[in-house]
Amino acid sequence: MxxxxxxxxxxxxxxxxxxxxxxxDRKCLQDTLDQSCARIAALQKRIFDAxxxxxxxxxxxxxxxxxARSLAGHAANEFDALNVSLSIARIGCTRxxxxxxxxxATEPEMHITVNLANGSxxxxxxxxxxxxxxxxSVCAALVAAGELDAxxxxxxxxxxxSRSAAYSRPQFEPRARQGYIAIRSEVLMRALxxxxxxxxxxxxxxxxxxxxxxELTHYRLLQQALRQFDRSACIVSAxxxxxxxxxxxxxxxxxxxxxxxxxxxxxxxPVIVSYSGASQLLGCYRIEITVSAxxxxxIINLDRPVWRSDRRYDHPHVADGVPCWxxxxxxxxxxxxxxNYPAVVQQSVEFLNSYNPDNPFLGIENWFSAGSSSxxxxxxxxxxGGWGE
Numbered sequence: 552m553x554x555x556x557x558x559x560x561x562x563x564x565x566x567x568x569x570x571x572x573x574x575x576d577r578k579c580l581q582d583t584l585d586q587s588c589a590r591i592a593a594l595q596k597r598i599f600d601a602x603x604x605x606x607x608x609x610x611x612x613x614x615x616x617x618x619a620r621s622l623a624g625h626a627a628n629e630f631d632a633l634n635v636s637l638s639i640a641r642i643g644c645t646r647x648x649x650x651x652x653x654x655x656a657t658e659p660e661m662h663i664t665v666n667l668a669n670g671s672x673x674x675x676x677x678x679x680x681x682x683x684x685x686x687x688s689v690c691a692a693l694v695a696a697g698e699l700d701a702x703x704x705x706x707x708x709x710x711x712x713s714r715s716a717a718y719s720r721p722q723f724e725p726r727a728r729q730g731y732i733a734i735r736s737e738v739l740m741r742a743l744x745x746x747x748x749x750x751x752x753x754x755x756x757x758x759x760x761x762x763x764x765x766e767l768t769h770y771r772l773l774q775q776a777l778r779q780f781d782r783s784a785c786i787v788s789a790x791x792x793x794x795x796x797x798x799x800x801x802x803x804x805x806x807x808x809x810x811x812x813x814x815x816x817x818x819x820x821p822v823i824v825s826y827s828g829a830s831q832l833l834g835c836y837r838i839e840i841t842v843s844a845x846x847x848x849x850i851i852n853l854d855r856p857v858w859r860s861d862r863r864y865d866h867p868h869v870a871d872g873v874p875c876w877x878x879x880x881x882x883x884x885x886x887x888x889x890x891n892y893p894a895v896v897q898q899s900v901e902f903l904n905s906y907n908p909d910n911p912f913l914g915i916e917n918w919f920s921a922g923s924s925s926x927x928x929x930x931x932x933x934x935x936g937g938w939g940e
Contacts, residue, residue: 564809566791568842584773591684594763595691599670601755602695626735629697630728636700639721644730657710667734670694685767797893803900815840817896822903831918838899846887850874857917867911
């Protein structure tokens with residue numbers, strides 16, 4: 552390692568780049584999580600709509616029990632079932648937003664807002680169970696089926712009942728019952744108009760359930776990855792300066808330059824490759840890492856590239872700056888994606904000092920005839936005052 556290995560400004564720029572990359576990586580992970588959440592919401596809506604339809608099917612079990620009762624009568628029976636619930640203190644309904652607001656008879660009191668149009672359930676207090684997207688899917692299906700008491704039990708069942716719960720009945724806001732009947736009838740009528748056959752409904756529910764299960768698994772994995780990312784970021788972010796120092800100390804690294812906006816440029820010591828009992832100086836190389844959402848690496852021969860038919864061969868296994876990694880390809884791709892730049896640079900230096908005669912871009916004998924093999928031809932940063940080829 553020479554005295555030019557790294558400067559304070561390069562060290563600072565390296566830490567800046569790594570922090571920026573960390574923020575971008577987290578944003579990408581959060582965006583993916585949000586997209587998964589949106590897909591779950593869409594699947595919940597499909598389940599809600601599919602669960603509505605059996606309520607309006609002439610051949611469904613519910614219709615056989617209800618006989619010729621109207622949709623309004625069906626909705627009225629659903630609402631009246633809430634009147635005997637010990638868990639409910641008050642019920643209100645807002646027709647403009649198609650929501651039912653249920654105040655629980657628990658300690659503490661909760662306000663559960665049920666959207667009758669899409670089955671979503673919100674609570675005015677942080678409820679751990681509602682953080683589970685699977686539970687939200689169950690709530691949507693229960694709302695679609697008109698099982699509102701079951702929704703209350705699922706959301707607030709963990710909370711103890713108030714002392715007066717056993718001696719009082721739910722209080723209804725004026726026109727709450729009429730509002731629920733009107734909204735619920737409209738929702739059921741909409742489902743009736745587009746209702747497919749019972750078999751089609753059941754098939755839709757099976758497909759939706761399978762897709763939802765897979766998406767929920769994906770969502771939980773993303774949540775775990777985001778939590779792990781946040782935990783590790785607190786530890787790793789303080790080590791970026793030391794990571795830069797490690798890069799400078801790697802064998803075969805002459806110096807490092809890092810621009811504020813990237814890339815990371817690493818110049819190697821002179822590379823000498825031995826083959827068939829002879830040693831050949833290939834020159835110094837610049838390993839350039841572009842730090843972005845899709846990081847990539849190029850390798851440039853600063854001293855003795857060989858030209859053939861307008862194509863530049865920087866190394867027997869590097870053409871136009873693009874290396875052919877061979878068996879190391881998956882390892883380099885993995886470490887590059889993980890931003891493990893010391894490992895990438897170390898592998899690159901080892902790669903440059905090796906030669907495989909079985910599959911080169913251009914045989915090493917072309918460098919034997921390309922000119923001087925003296926190490927004095929190697930590019931000099933001190934002489935030129937900057938980077939170049």
